[in-house]
Amino acid sequence: MSTVQFKNPVHIRSWAVCAGRKEGKGPLGDRFDTVCPDGRFGCDTWEQAEMKMVSSAWHTALQKAGLRPDELSCALGGDLLNQCVSTSFGFRGSGIPFLGLYGACSTMAEGLLVGATLVDGGLHHDVLCTASSHFCTAERQYRYPLCYGGQRTPTAQWTATAAGAVVLSGTHSSGVRITRAHIGRIFDPGIKDAGNMGAAMAQSAYETLSRYFSDTGDGPCDYDLIVTGDLAAVGRRLVIELFDGDGIDMRPVLDDCGLMLFHGGQDVHAGASGCGCSAAVLGAYLLPALEKKLFRRVLFCGTGALLSPITSTQGESIPGICHLVCLEAED
Amino acid sequence: MSTVQFKNPVHIRSWAVCAGRKEGKGPLGDRFDTVCPDGRFGCDTWEQAEMKMVSSAWHTALQKAGLRPDELSCALGGDLLNQCVSTSFGFRGSGIPFLGLYGACSTMAEGLLVGATLVDGGLHHDVLCTASSHFCTAERQYRYPLCYGGQRTPTAQWTATAAGAVVLSGTHSSGVRITRAHIGRIFDPGIKDAGNMGAAMAQSAYETLSRYFSDTGDGPCDYDLIVTGDLAAVGRRLVIELFDGDGIDMRPVLDDCGLMLFHGGQDVHAGASGCGCSAAVLGAYLLPALEKKLFRRVLFCGTGALLSPITSTQGESIPGICHLVCLEAED
Numbered sequence: 001m002s003t004v005q006f007k008n009p010v011h012i013r014s015w016a017v018c019a020g021r022k023e024g025k026g027p028l029g030d031r032f033d034t035v036c037p038d039g040r041f042g043c044d045t046w047e048q049a050e051m052k053m054v055s056s057a058w059h060t061a062l063q064k065a066g067l068r069p070d071e072l073s074c075a076l077g078g079d080l081l082n083q084c085v086s087t088s089f090g091f092r093g094s095g096i097p098f099l100g101l102y103g104a105c106s107t108m109a110e111g112l113l114v115g116a117t118l119v120d121g122g123l124h125h126d127v128l129c130t131a132s133s134h135f136c137t138a139e140r141q142y143r144y145p146l147c148y149g150g151q152r153t154p155t156a157q158w159t160a161t162a163a164g165a166v167v168l169s170g171t172h173s174s175g176v177r178i179t180r181a182h183i184g185r186i187f188d189p190g191i192k193d194a195g196n197m198g199a200a201m202a203q204s205a206y207e208t209l210s211r212y213f214s215d216t217g218d219g220p221c222d223y224d225l226i227v228t229g230d231l232a233a234v235g236r237r238l239v240i241e242l243f244d245g246d247g248i249d250m251r252p253v254l255d256d257c258g259l260m261l262f263h264g265g266q267d268v269h270a271g272a273s274g275c276g277c278s279a280a281v282l283g284a285y286l287l288p289a290l291e292k293k294l295f296r297r298v299l300f301c302g303t304g305a306l307l308s309p310i311t312s313t314q315g316e317s318i319p320g321i322c323h324l325v326c327l328e329a330e331d
Numbered sequence: 332m333s334t335v336q337f338k339n340p341v342h343i344r345s346w347a348v349c350a351g352r353k354e355g356k357g358p359l360g361d362r363f364d365t366v367c368p369d370g371r372f373g374c375d376t377w378e379q380a381e382m383k384m385v386s387s388a389w390h391t392a393l394q395k396a397g398l399r400p401d402e403l404s405c406a407l408g409g410d411l412l413n414q415c416v417s418t419s420f421g422f423r424g425s426g427i428p429f430l431g432l433y434g435a436c437s438t439m440a441e442g443l444l445v446g447a448t449l450v451d452g453g454l455h456h457d458v459l460c461t462a463s464s465h466f467c468t469a470e471r472q473y474r475y476p477l478c479y480g481g482q483r484t485p486t487a488q489w490t491a492t493a494a495g496a497v498v499l500s501g502t503h504s505s506g507v508r509i510t511r512a513h514i515g516r517i518f519d520p521g522i523k524d525a526g527n528m529g530a531a532m533a534q535s536a537y538e539t540l541s542r543y544f545s546d547t548g549d550g551p552c553d554y555d556l557i558v559t560g561d562l563a564a565v566g567r568r569l570v571i572e573l574f575d576g577d578g579i580d581m582r583p584v585l586d587d588c589g590l591m592l593f594h595g596g597q598d599v600h601a602g603a604s605g606c607g608c609s610a611a612v613l614g615a616y617l618l619p620a621l622e623k624k625l626f627r628r629v630l631f632c633g634t635g636a637l638l639s640p641i642t643s644t645q646g647e648s649i650p651g652i653c654h655l656v657c658l659e660a661e662d
Contacts, residue, residue, distance in 0.1 A: 121452030183428035
C-alpha cells in the first residue's frame with residue numbers, strides 16, 4: 001500500500017507566496033505576500049530573480065512562524081531550472097540544512113510529503129518546504145529565448161512566476177495538518193508533444209488518485225476539493241474522462257491549480273503550469289481556506305512531467321508523476 | 332543539532348553497481364556487478380545508456396535481495412543530467428513509487444539519509460536508493476561536446492560512468508546498518524572555477540564533518556575510514572588543511588572516492604567525480620568491507636557542487652554541500 005497515514009501530528013505552521021506581476025493581476029493577486037513589479041525583481045537576470053523569489057518566500061514564511069533559520073531542522077525544495085539552482089542559490093548562506101528535490105512541477109507536493117514523513121518520524125521538528133518557477137527562465141531553458149517570439153499551441157501552458165514556502169511542525173499549528181500522503185509512480189502514456197503536458201500528466205493524476213481511493217476506501221465525496229497541480233484545461237478533462245470510465249464522477253470536486261491562478265482573459269492558453277503554480281495556489285487559496293474552515297478536507301495532488309529538452313530531442317515520450325497529500329482543518 | 336541518531340534499525344539489505352569500461356579497468360573493476368563493454372551499453376545515445384545503467388543497477392540490487400519491485404515502499408534517486416532524466420527514465424515502467432532527489436554528486440548520501448529516515452519512521456519498509464553519472468552525458472551538458480577535444484586543467488576531475496543502487500530495510504540485513512546521518516548546509520567559499528570543483532566542495536565537507544564531530548563528541552579516531560564523495564586530490568588536501576587549523580589530524584582516516592575509483596595512470600587529472608563515483612565506491616568497496624567486518628564504522632560523506640552552466644556563465648560562484656551517513660557493521 002503506497003498510502004501512508006501519519007501516526008503523529010504533522011501541522012502546517014506557516015506559509016508564504018512571492019509571485020510575479022502577471023500572477024498578481026490574476027484572481028489570487030491580492031492574496032500573495034509579495035508581488036513583484038517586474039519579472040526581474042530588481043536583479044540583472046531572470047535566474048537571479050527566481051533565486052530572490054525563493055529567498056523572499058521562505059524568509060516570509062519563517063517570519064510569520066516567528067522562527068529563526070537556525071531553529072529549522074531542515075529545508076526541502078526544488079525548481080525547474082537545470083540543477084535546481086534557483087532553490088540552492090535561494091538557500092545559499094542561510095545556514096539551513098538542505099535537501100534538494102526534483103519532482104518537476106510536483107515538487108511542492110513532494111516536499112510536503114517528504115517533510116511530513118520527517119516530522120512524523122520525530123527526528124525533525126520544524127521543516128521548511130519550497131518550490132518555485134519563473135516564466136522567463138523556463139521559456140529560455142525548455143523552449144525558445146523569449147525574444148524569438150515563438151508561437152504557442154492551444155494546448156500549451158504558461159509557466160507561473162511564483163515561489164511558495166510552507167513550514168511543517170510537530171508542535172505548532174495554524175489549524176491545518178497533513179494526515180496522509182501517497183507517493184506517486186512514474187507513468188508514461190506515450191505522449192511526445194512537449195506542448196501538451198496536461199495530457200502527459202493526466203494519467204499519473206488518475207493513477208495516484210485511484211490508488212489512493214483504493215487504499216483508503218474514500219471516494220471523491222469525502223473531500224471538499226481535490227486539486228491537481230497543473231493539468232490545466234486539457235489534463236483536467238482527461239482525468240474526468242478516465243474516472244468516468246470507472247463510473248466515478250469527479251466533476252463536483254476536481255479543480256486544477258493551472259485553472260485557478262489566472263483569469264480567462266490573461267492569454268495563458270490551456271492554463272498555468274510550473275512548480276510555482278501549485279505552490280502559489282496552495283499558499284494563497286487552499287491553506288487560508290482550510291485555516292478558516294471553509295474546507296475540511298482537501299487532496300493536494302502535485303503533478304509533474306519528467307522530461308528534459310534532450311529527451312524530447314531524442315524522440316522520447318514524456319513520463320508523468322503525481323504525489324498526493326491530504327490536508328485537513330484541525331478542530 | 333543537525334545530526335540524527337536513528338531510533339530503529341535501518342539495515343542495508345543489498346546493493347549493486349553497474350559501471351563503464353574505464354571504471355572496469357580501475358582498481359575496483361572486478362568488484363562491479365556489471366561492466367559495460369562500451370560507453371553506450373548497446374543504446375543509440377549516451378543518455379539512453381545512462382538510463383539503462385540506472386535500470387541495471389536497481390534490478391540487480393533487487394534481485395540480490397530477492398525482492399520484486401512491487402514489494403518496495405519507494406525508490407529515491409537522482410543524477411546530474413538536466414531534470415534528472417537518467418533516473419526518472421530508469422524507473423519508467425517500474426511501477427515503484429518514486430521520489431526524485433537533486434543533490435548533485437552528493438545524491439547517493441542524500442538518498443541513504445532520506446531513505447533511512449523513511450525506514451526509521453516506520454511508515455516505509457524496503458526503500459531503494461540510486462545515483463548515477465556518465466562521463467559523456469556530463470561532458471556534453473556541463474562542458475563541451477566530446478568531439479571538440481577540449482583540454483582539461485590539472486584540477487579538473489573525470490565524471491565517473493557508473494550507477495549504484497542500495498536497498499534499505501527495516502527488517503532484513505546484510506550485516507551493515509545506518510546508525511546516524513547529518514543533513515548538510517549549503518556553503519559557498521566563493522570559488523568560480525568550474526574546473527576546480529574539489530576546492531568548491533572541500534569547505535562543505537569540513538563544515539559537515541566538524542558539526543558532526545561537535546554534535547556526537549566523536550573524532551576521526553572513532554572511525555576506520557572517513558570517505559568523502561568526490562573531492563579528489565585538490566579537495567582532500569584542503570579538508571586536511573582545514574582540520575589542521577583545528578588541531579585535528581585527518582590524514583590517517585580520510586580518503587576520497589574520487590581517488591579510489593581509478594588508477595594513477597588512468598589520466599583522470601585530480602581524480603574522479605560524479606554521483607556515480609561515490610555510489611560505485613560504496614557498492615564495490617565500502618559496503619563489502621563492512622559486511623566482512625574489515626571495517627566496523629565508516630563515515631560516508633557525499634559531496635556536491637550546486638552549480639549549473641548558466642550560473643557559471645552569469646558569474647556566480649559555486650556553492651557546495653555535503654551530506655553524511657554513518658555506516659556500521661552489525662554484530
